[in-house]
Amino acid sequence: MSDSAGTVTGLVSALQSIARGRLLTDEPLAQHTTYGVGGPADLFYLPADPEDLMSALPVIREADVPILPLGGGTNTLMKDAGFRGVVICLTDGLTGMNVDADEGRAEAGVSTQVYSRRCQRAGRTGFEFGCGIPGTIGGAVRGNAGAWGGETFDHLLWLRGVDLATGLEMTFRKEEIAHRYRRVDLPGRYLLLEAAFELEEDDPDEILSRMDRMLDERKASQPLWMRNAGCAFKNPEGPAPAGLLIDRSGGKGMSVGNVSVSDVHANFLVTKGGITAADVLKLIEKVRDRVFQSEGVELETEVRIVGEYGVENV
Ligand SMILES: Cc1cc2nc3c(=O)[nH]c(=O)nc-3n(C[C@H](O)[C@H](O)[C@H](O)COP(=O)(O)OP(=O)(O)OC[C@H]3O[C@@H](n4cnc5c(N)ncnc54)[C@H](O)[C@@H]3O)c2cc1C
Incomplete structure (x- = not known):
C-alpha cells in the first residue's frame, strides 16, 4: 500500500471496526476486469449489503481519498500503477431486484444479464437488450449501455444514489438526467445504488425468442x-x-x-x-x-x- 498510505491505512482500521463487507488491501485490479490488467488498489471494499455501505460511506468520505465505484469491470481499463484510494464494488451486497406489474427495480450490483432473464421469466418486456451485456446495472446505467437498438435509458424511470462529494442521497427521475449515446450527465462523483425501469407485459416465450436472436447475432459478430x-x-x-x-x-x-x-x-x-x-x-x-x-x-x-x-x- 503506497502514498496516501497513511490515510488509507487509517481508513482500513476505522472500517474494520464497522464494516461487515470484505475489505481487501493491495488488491490486484487485474482480477476484477475482463481485460485482466491493472495494478493494485490500496483498498477494495465489497459492502455486505446497502446498510453496510451506508454506514461505511461517511468514514470513507472523511478519509478524503479517491473513490472508484466498480461493477463487473467489463468496460474498464485499469492502468498498471493501480488505484490510490478505495474501490467500492457492489457485486457482493447490492444484488436485490424485483419485477412488479409495470415497474422493475434492480440494485446497482445486479448482473445486467441476470436482470434481463428475470424480466423475461416474469413476462415483462423492455429489458431484453441487456441479455448479452456483461457487467452490472450500475455500470449499464452509468454508461447508458445498449445493444441492438435498445439502451438502458429507454425504459429507465428513476435512479437513486449517493453524491460522494456531499454524502447526500439523491434520486433523479429520467427527465432530470441529460443522456445520449453511451453518456449520462450525473454529478461527477455519484455512486449509483438502484435503478427502476418501466416494463410492459408480454409473452415470456416471445421475449425469449427475441433474446435468442440477439444472442445468436452477438455470437456471430463478436469475439x-x-x-x-x-x-x-x-x-x-x-x-x-x-x-x-x-x-x-x-x-x-x-x-x-x-x-x-x-x-x-x-x-x-x-x-x-x-x-x-x-x-x-x-x-x-x-x-x-x-x-x-x-x-x-x-x-x-x-x-x-x-x-x-x-x-x-x-
Ligand atoms: C464481451 C462484451 C460485450 C459487451 N457488449 C456491450 C454492448 O453490447 N453494449 C454496451 O453498451 N456495452 C457492452 N460491453 C461493455 C460493458 O459490458 C458495459 O458497458 C457494461 O454496462 C459495464 O458494466 P460494468 O458493471 O462492468 O461496469 P464497470 O466496467 O465496472 O464500470 C464502468 C464505469 O461505470 C462506473 N460505475 C460502475 N458501477 C457504478 C455505480 N454503481 N455507480 C457509479 N458508477 C459506476 C465505473 O466507475 C466505470 O467508470 C461489452 C463488454 C464485453 C466484455
Whole structure:
C-alpha cells in the first residue's frame, strides 16, 4: 500500500471496526476486469449489503481519498500503477431486484444479464437488450449501455444514489438526467445504488425468442471467446460505426504485444492474456492514429480508462 498510505491505512482500521463487507488491501485490479490488467488498489471494499455501505460511506468520505465505484469491470481499463484510494464494488451486497406489474427495480450490483432473464421469466418486456451485456446495472446505467437498438435509458424511470462529494442521497427521475449515446450527465462523483425501469407485459416465450436472436447475432459478430472489454471506441457521429472505420483503415490485426484488434469485430481489442494495460493503451493510440490518418475521424474511447486517482477519459 503506497502514498496516501497513511490515510488509507487509517481508513482500513476505522472500517474494520464497522464494516461487515470484505475489505481487501493491495488488491490486484487485474482480477476484477475482463481485460485482466491493472495494478493494485490500496483498498477494495465489497459492502455486505446497502446498510453496510451506508454506514461505511461517511468514514470513507472523511478519509478524503479517491473513490472508484466498480461493477463487473467489463468496460474498464485499469492502468498498471493501480488505484490510490478505495474501490467500492457492489457485486457482493447490492444484488436485490424485483419485477412488479409495470415497474422493475434492480440494485446497482445486479448482473445486467441476470436482470434481463428475470424480466423475461416474469413476462415483462423492455429489458431484453441487456441479455448479452456483461457487467452490472450500475455500470449499464452509468454508461447508458445498449445493444441492438435498445439502451438502458429507454425504459429507465428513476435512479437513486449517493453524491460522494456531499454524502447526500439523491434520486433523479429520467427527465432530470441529460443522456445520449453511451453518456449520462450525473454529478461527477455519484455512486449509483438502484435503478427502476418501466416494463410492459408480454409473452415470456416471445421475449425469449427475441433474446435468442440477439444472442445468436452477438455470437456471430463478436469475439466472445477471447478477453476483451466490449467496444474500445464510441461510434462517432455519422453513418460509419467505429468498427467499420477501423476495418476500412486497415486496422484489423494490428497488435501490441499480445493484444490485437479483433479480426471478427474491429472495435474489439482482444487478448488471450499475458498483457499489460500499457499494451492496450498503446494499441488504442495506434488505432486512433490510423483511423485519423486514413478517415479523418478522431475516435473517442468508450472503455473507461482508470489511473491512480480516478477515471481519466470522462
Ligand atoms: C464481451 C462484451 C460485450 C459487451 N457488449 C456491450 C454492448 O453490447 N453494449 C454496451 O453498451 N456495452 C457492452 N460491453 C461493455 C460493458 O459490458 C458495459 O458497458 C457494461 O454496462 C459495464 O458494466 P460494468 O458493471 O462492468 O461496469 P464497470 O466496467 O465496472 O464500470 C464502468 C464505469 O461505470 C462506473 N460505475 C460502475 N458501477 C457504478 C455505480 N454503481 N455507480 C457509479 N458508477 C459506476 C465505473 O466507475 C466505470 O467508470 C461489452 C463488454 C464485453 C466484455
